[in-house]
Amino acid sequence: MSNPQATINRILHGTLIDGPGVRIALFFQGCNFKCRYCHNPETQNFCRACGACALTCPTAAVAEHGGVDSYRAERCVHCYQCLKTCPHHSSPHYRTLTIDDLIKEVEASRDFIDGITFSGGECTLQSDFLVSAMKALRKKFGDHFSFYIDSNGLIEKPHLSLLMDHASGFLLDIKAMSRKRHRFLTGKDNKLVLHNAVEMAKRRLLYEVRSVLVCNTTAIPSEIIASATFINHLAKLNAPRTLRWKLIPFRPEGVRDPRAQEEMLISKEVYDNCCRLAKRSYCEQNIITV
Numbered sequence: 001m002s003n004p005q006a007t008i009n010r011i012l013h014g015t016l017i018d019g020p021g022v023r024i025a026l027f028f029q030g031c032n033f034k035c036r037y038c039h040n041p042e043t044q045n046f047c048r049a050c051g052a053c054a055l056t057c058p059t060a061a062v063a064e065h066g067g068v069d070s071y072r073a074e075r076c077v078h079c080y081q082c083l084k085t086c087p088h089h090s091s092p093h094y095r096t097l098t099i100d101d102l103i104k105e106v107e108a109s110r111d112f113i114d115g116i117t118f119s120g121g122e123c124t125l126q127s128d129f130l131v132s133a134m135k136a137l138r139k140k141f142g143d144h145f146s147f148y149i150d151s152n153g154l155i156e157k158p159h160l161s162l163l164m165d166h167a168s169g170f171l172l173d174i175k176a177m178s179r180k181r182h183r184f185l186t187g188k189d190n191k192l193v194l195h196n197a198v199e200m201a202k203r204r205l206l207y208e209v210r211s212v213l214v215c216n217t218t219a220i221p222s223e224i225i226a227s228a229t230f231i232n233h234l235a236k237l238n239a240p241r242t243l244r245w246k247l248i249p250f251r252p253e254g255v256r257d258p259r260a261q262e263e264m265l266i267s268k269e270v271y272d273n274c275c276r277l278a279k280r281s282y283c284e285q286n287i288i289t290v
């Protein structure tokens with residue numbers, strides 16, 4: 001019998017911020033956006049086995065030619081020099097994960113988790129694996145766990161339909177409401193993202209929409225009001241399920257471009273003003289601030 005595989009950057013056991021309750025979060029490798037403020041740029045691409053990181057690793061934890069099977073975890077001191085060196089926004093650390101591996105991971109944490117969240121990178125690029133994983137986990141554990149998908153929303157229709165048939169909910173990033181600003185931030189149009197948000201809401205599958213507030217781009221009144229108007233519309237479709245709106249200030253940690261680190265930062269005052277405006281424009285108790 002076939003055993004589908006995924007490429008995984010890392011697995012986190014016991015996260016409290018990736019969906020409801022205590023969860024296992026799987027961070028998939030590969031993304032279809034190239035966000036200027038990406039905090040995990042090493043998840044964007046697959047390793048090209050160029051070997052550059054092997055030259056800078058202080059403990060020879062990456063074999064000479066680099067590549068997926070070249071990482072020796074027992075030698076790694078987690079200095080992350082390899083991530084800084086990689087010219088391709090990748091990592092030598094990622095690995096393949098089978099459904100059987102995933103079941104073992106879930107079994108190890110089954111007594112203290114409420115569910116599993118598939119995140120990234122952009123996990124929906126590996127949607128065949130996600131669907132197989134949700135089916136297999138449901139077969140093994142019944143309805144014991146919920147399955148959430150953390151996505152940027154750029155999902156082609158056939159994949160989205162299948163994912164919606166199996167997922168318990170979605171955490172959706174809406175990077176910007178203006179098409180121009182969305183392109184500026186991510187390199188991609190937002191038309192399909194907004195369309196998919198409506199599809200998810202119609203199926204009452206939206207758990208949370210997230211906005212990252214970036215100086216002079218999304219941390220401005222017109223973006224907050226446009227987001228609030230759209231999220232109000234989504235919330236009506238999503239009812240009676242509650243829709244949370246999380247407002248996150250841009251954070252420079254992990255961002256590669258030093259100019260972006262400076263130019264995108266917002267002050268506490270700007271963040272507070274955006275939150276106040278959001279609370280006036282959307283159900284206050286469903287707004288999450290940080």
Ligand code: SF4
Nearest residue numbers: 057076077079080082
């Ligand atoms: S984090 Fe990367 S560079 Fe540092 S020891 Fe591990 S493999 Fe080597």
Ligand code: SF4
Nearest residue numbers: 047048051053066086
């Ligand atoms: S992780 Fe990056 S630097 Fe290392 S081998 Fe792969 S592509 Fe090259």
